[in-house]
Amino acid sequence: MLYILFAIALIILLLYVVFLKRKNNINQILPSLDDESRALLREHVVFYTELDDAQKAIFETRMLHFLNTTRITGVNTVVEQLDRILIGASAIIPIFGFADWEYMNLNEVLLYPDSFSHDFAQQGDERTILGIVGDGPYQNIMILSKHELRQGFLNKTGKNNTAIHEFVHLVDKTDGAVDGLPESLMAKQYVLPWLNLMQKKMQEIVSNESDINPYGATKQAEFFAVVSEYFFEQPDLLQEKHPDLYMLLTKIFKQQPQRKETGK
Numbered sequence: 001m002l003y004i005l006f007a008i009a010l011i012i013l014l015l016y017v018v019f020l021k022r023k024n025n026i027n028q029i030l031p032s033l034d035d036e037s038r039a040l041l042r043e044h045v046v047f048y049t050e051l052d053d054a055q056k057a058i059f060e061t062r063m064l065h066f067l068n069t070t071r072i073t074g075v076n077t078v079v080e081q082l083d084r085i086l087i088g089a090s091a092i093i094p095i096f097g098f099a100d101w102e103y104m105n106l107n108e109v110l111l112y113p114d115s116f117s118h119d120f121a122q123q124g125d126e127r128t129i130l131g132i133v134g135d136g137p138y139q140n141i142m143i144l145s146k147h148e149l150r151q152g153f154l155n156k157t158g159k160n161n162t163a164i165h166e167f168v169h170l171v172d173k174t175d176g177a178v179d180g181l182p183e184s185l186m187a188k189q190y191v192l193p194w195l196n197l198m199q200k201k202m203q204e205i206v207s208n209e210s211d212i213n214p215y216g217a218t219k220q221a222e223f224f225a226v227v228s229e230y231f232f233e234q235p236d237l238l239q240e241k242h243p244d245l246y247m248l249l250t251k252i253f254k255q256q257p258q259r260k261e262t263g264k
């Protein structure tokens with residue numbers, strides 16, 4: 001009898017320790033953004049530097065809330081403050097136009113040192129080498145490559161940003177399907193124009209008449225994620241080269257990203 005009581009006490013203690021550890025993991029970031037984090041945002045996140053002071057304050061608050069409620073775990077790599085900031089920024093950028101948005105379909109981000117093999121998680125997004133939004137057993141989990149995460153922000157003239165890509169899949173998934181059509185966010189009158197435009201622009205990629213990442217031609221969900229990367233990374237260029245796409249994306253995301261300071 002005593003053994004059983006002892007065993008139960010031990011299990012409770014173990015659970016408590018595990019719970020505390022997980023909680024601590026989540027709460028590594030404090031209630032307000034410190035100077036170091038703000039400096040990292042300023043240095044690496046152009047989207048943030050383009051905001052006015054009031055918007056910057058909102059961005060910081062929302063990013064902090066995301067980081068305080070989402071576990072970020074390094075797998076064979078250390079999660080540095082820069083990684084946290086870049087993941088937090090990638091999460092907020094696509095949803096900055098939706099005032100009260102929270103990612104209800106995400107609990108944890110796993111950070112891998114670099115690309116990971118296809119057999120690690122066969123379900124979910126096909127872009128497994130760079131990032132993945134989990135499905136099946138990986139529901140509510142996102143996996144990112146640390147190398148790709150940083151590359152997306154370090155290269156300030158590129159149109160690619162893997163972390164933003166994956167968060168856009170989560171936005172797309174809100175209505176239940178990752179299909180390139182975020183129906184719950186779009187006003188009805190834009191649904192048909194968006195479907196038609198996607199088909200047209202995907203065809204242009206197939207015919208080699210487009211500067212959009214060819215990965216966008218694989219399916220509508222990837223097209224939506226790929227042009228969203230372009231929209232947030234090089235909005236002026238997208239507006240110039242694909243004004244119709246830019247216009248509809250401003251309706252979908254309810255924001256108009258621009259590059260005042262850095263030019264094109």
Ligand SMILES: [Zn+2]
Pocket residue numbers: 125126127165169221222225
């Ligand atoms: Zn994808």
